Amino acid sequence: MGSVKLRMSENLRIKWPDQCAACNNPSTDSATTSITNTTKFRYYVVAMSFTHQTYSFSYPVCKKHKRLCNLLDQSAKSSLLNNTLVFFFCVLILWLILNFLFSSTLKIIGLEIIDQNSIDYWSFMSSLVVATLLIIYSFFLKPVRISNLSEDSMEISIKNDKYLNYFKALNNEHTIK
């Protein structure tokens, strides 16, 4: 795993190796990766608004990895509100599952005396942790992602080392060392 820093310019055309970014097999499809910058804030007297700036590009993948890559890119494309709703929905589902598991395990080992409130509390806390870990895990699962974007440069992280070397060779003229 490594990253390449490219100089942003109007004539920047990223060249991609003709291989799947995940497994190096011949590419048949393309997947997108995007980044949303929420660094620009505007303050008003009563409210604060964010200005989003989304930047995205496509990269080659095989059929097998296309679905996975597009699924992983969903969260980058949707709004903060949507992501928050999805996050809490996942927490809720996990909470129900863990709550059931905790209560039935305690029943089996004969510890029914532990009150329902603490089961609720601990299963809720566990589901928060599990959902957060899943988000972090899916973030690092992406074969190609934009790790940094500024007005004059863009940093692309590539998991696959072989692919990274091909990429570096192809885009040498735009690379910032």
Ligand SMILES: [Zn+2]
């Ligand atoms: Zn593949």
